[in-house]
Amino acid sequence: DAGITQSPRYKITETGRQVTLMCHQTWSHSYMFWYRQDLGHGLRLIYYSAAADITDKGEVPDGYVVSRSKTENFPLTLESATRSQTSVYFCASSLDTNTGELFFGEGSRLTVL
Amino acid sequence: KQEVTQIPAALSVPEGENLVLNCSFTDSAIYNLQWFRQDPGKGLTSLLLIQSSQREQTSGRLNASLDKSSGRSTLYIAASQPGDSATYLCAATNTGNQFYFGTGTSLTVIP
Secondary structure (H helix, E strand, C coil), rough: CEEEEEEECCCECCCCCCEEEEECEEEEEEEEEEEHHHHHCCEEEEEEEEECCCCECCCCCCCCHHHHHCCCCCEEEEECCCCCHCEEEEEEECCCCCHHHHCHHHHHEECCC | CCCCEECCCCEECCCCEEEEECCCCCECCCCCEEEECCCCCCCCCEEEEEEECEEEEECCEEEEEEEEEEEEEEECCCCCCCCCEEEEEEEEECCCCCCCCCCCCCCCCCC
């Protein structure tokens, strides 16, 4: 049972470059989420998706793009990376936000130089 | 918007002590309350999920309670061990398909 996997685990890039963080889950969960975690801010929701082809903004969506063409995948793209986007990014999934547990991937640590 | 608070931000206890971690939320109309553990450099691991109709959940040495009317949840850890050292986060869900997280309590259990 692979669960939820993120790739890459570590990424260093330069300002202005496009970066895509991948997230794949094997549970067929309807809901998927992207969070960023920074010291002093805790976990902040970037985008979430309730189903394939349905996405919605979270608390801090600016500078990020998501897509969900398949239920199991939810990639996060930084179209033009900035230093302020240096962070640890977590993907998560849930069967049902009303009653279901939230499960997290191991995280992707992104450094923007 | 739901606001979730965890106090204290850090806690240090000697091994063997029983301890309580606190989680407060402002909107009592929650669907559920979930507790997580996060080790340094790792993702969040789900510990316990309490549905809104439940008062508590138990797993091994962990017991989580929920009091919606007072907007509080507690995580009780019995007979703490050094391996329990981690950051503990709680998250509440309301309408809107979102999970609202506290900023966590960093626990250190001293051998």
